[in-house]
Amino acid sequence: MISFKKQNAVKFIVALLLCVWLGLLLSQPTPFQLIKEFGLFSGLGVIGAIFANATGAGGGVVFVPFFNYLSFSPQSVVATSFAIQCCGMTAGALTWAHYYKKQHSHDNYWKALPSALMLTIPTSICGVGFAQYSSQSNLLLEHLWGGANNLHIAFGSFSIVLALAIFASVPLMKRTHFEKDLQSKDLLGLPFIGFLGGVITAWLSVGVGELVAVYLIIRGFNVTMSIAIAVILSAFTVWSALPYHAFIGESIVWQVVLFAGAGAIVGGMIAKYVVLAFSVQRLKLFFGIWVLMLGITSLPIF
Incomplete structure (x- = not known):
């Protein structure tokens, strides 16, 4: 009976989202012209969200x-x-949270999930706030990469480092026994990585999720749990960054978001099944190669 009610609730939410999306589309002056110009971005949203929610990295790795x-x-x-x-990250976070509650809430190998989120979410949001609202952040960005206009160089450099970290973590995924509890060094390491990742994410729209996931995997925690933490953390982080771009920067291309966002919701909902259906090692290896290629081609050597 409870399962039946949950299924109906999910169907209702999906139907509600579809109605809201159709309402937004039909409220536009030329909806059919929008579909013609921007409809293909739905596929980009699906692909980006699957990568993001199946690996813990932000969808910016695909979108940027x-x-x-x-x-x-x-x-x-x-x-x-x-x-x-x-x-996409919200859909993925809700999916992973439901999976944790249903399958692993009493699993000792997943017991670190709530604590890890408590240590990283606040510091990541602080990192985003520092990057977006502090003048020191702009000076730091200018010093490191020459300002926002050199975004492609910053993204390329970070992507290469990120890919190398992914490759380094792949052999560690063959473990069958994992760490269960956070230790004293994690109480310092996770907040620091959360803050640093929040700053990088604010600049590049990618960073904190994968950094935390790689750290937890290297530390010996369950791989799937590490990905779930990264996805949930990324969802909170991107939402904290959105108000600045929506109300201060006002630089969002909403026509793209209308279609790519809908695709991202679909991708975020099915990404969990991709992780559970395929080898995590192969998934990470493929993703690492993809990120490395994007990083190299983003640099001015091409």
Whole structure:
């Protein structure tokens, strides 16, 4: 009976989201022209969300280079990526949270999940706030990469480092026994990584989820749990970053978000099944190769 009610609730939510999306589309002056121009972004949203929610990395790894290719302004690249991720990462976070509650709430190998989120979510949001509202952040960005106009260089450099970290973590995924409890060093390491990842995410729309996931995997925690933590953390992080881009920067391309966001919701809902159906090692290896290629091609050597 309870299962039947839950299924009906899910169907109701999906139907409600579909109605809201159709309402937004039909409220536009030329809806059919929008579908013709931006409809294919739905596929981009699905792909980006599957990668993001199946690996713990932000969808910006897919969205940023694509929007750069379309010659979006640096501000619109990051802002639009954040808006799409708010859709996909939220769907993925809710899916992973439900999976944890249903399957692993009493699993000793998953007991670190709530504590890890408590240590990283507040510091990640603080990192985003520092990057977006502090003048020191702008000076730091200018010093490191020459400002926001060199976003492609920053993204390429970070992607290469991220890919190397992913490759380094792949052999560790063969473990059959995992850490169960956070230790003293994690009480310091996770907040620091959360803050640093929040700053990087605010600049590039990708960073904190994968950094935390790689750290937890290297520390010996359950791989699937590490991915779940990264996805839930990323959802909170991108939502904290959105108000700045929506009300201050005002650089979001909403037509793209309308379609890519809908695709991202679908991708976020099915990503969990991708993780559970395929080898995590192969999934990470493929994703690492993909990120490395994107990073190299984003640098000015090409």
